[in-house]
Amino acid sequence: MANELDEMNPIINEQGRDVYVIDKQLPVTVGTGSAIFEIMLWVLGIIPGIIFLFMKKKAKNYLQQLQQKIQHDASQIDNYLEQRVQVLQNAARLVGQAVSLDKDVMTSIAGLRSGYNPTSSSRPELSGKVDNLFARLNFSVESYPDIKAHAAIADAMQQNNYLQREITAAREVYNDSIARWNMDINDWPTKQIVAAKSGYTTRVPFTASKETKEQARGTFF
Template identity: 65%
Template sequence: MANELNELTDAANPAGRDVHVIEKQLPVQIGFGSVLFEIALWVLGILPGLIFLFMKVGARNYFRKLQQKLQTDASQIDNYLEQRVRILQNVTPLVERAIDLDKDVMKAVAAYRGGGHPDDAARNAVSGQLDRTFGRLFPQVEAYPELKAHAAIADAMRQNSYLQKEITAARSLYNDTINMWNSDIYDWPTKMIVAARAGYTTRIPFAASAEVKEQARSIFF
């Protein structure tokens, strides 16, 4: 039997294709067949009905634990983002005293000092704002070798690089848990029935901003 998808003979797209995360949550829905299935279990006897009832209790507890894991994974990302904010707050005054910083950088830092975040408090938006701010700050530092040699600034640049890697790893873990949730809520019969009755929906994974995607396509060297 031939392969349904053949990379040697089937049509391909030479231009490639960009992908995007769809910003949409899908509710879990069950039909009459699921209701009939539950009724049939009780008709067959009290034991099958009770067994399935306990299975549903277990599924409900599983989803509650999974939601707590999602919270933990998201909190880890927030912790790393907070550390990046502190680095930005600490290093900017040092740089500001030596060079005339971009006004946009100073506005962003002022917003963080005030305890808020510009425009949107959503996690993705905060992360994107930090990336843009650091992206404007460090190139200005690079232009001044004597400033780059400053111990505190050099340490801040190393810490920022480390935190970027940790944030990437934390986002991957978060997305793995999101994928687990999105798969399990459609696991029929037990989990899907419980998810539908609880009003659960799919969850949206982390998505890179359009600006970050554009930077990734640019020429680095």
């Protein structure tokens, strides 16, 4: 049998490959085989059927608890994002007192003050907006050494860097929970049957925004 991956005869993509997360939720489905499986358990006797009922109840409880963990992990990201927005507003106010900031920056920051109702789709969008605004604000700070030396502004930028690291860590935890969910709801027979009957779908992990990816490709030094 030939090796599936042969290092002696590799197919090399010299242009590289960019990776994108497919923003699509897939419903969990089961076929007639699963229905036959459940019927056969009852045919074999009442005990196997009852045992499987308990197994399904346990699986249902597990998936509900996992949903709560996903909600908790998402709220951690939201907490850090909210703090970053507050730091951004404070930093922009301080910088704006010293220099004339781009009106678009101030308008965008004012838009963040109107309220934030997080969802799985809006969370990455807000994160990207905050990243972009902080990058533009930091450009103004770096352009004026006197402002950069301002203790309050320096502290605000340091807080931003700390929160940015915390968001990265929180995103890893959230994505781990999402990966666990996506695997478990397709774990046949018990969890997959329960997930299909409950109408569960896969979940999309937290992804970097287009602006963040473009910044990551830029020149830093």
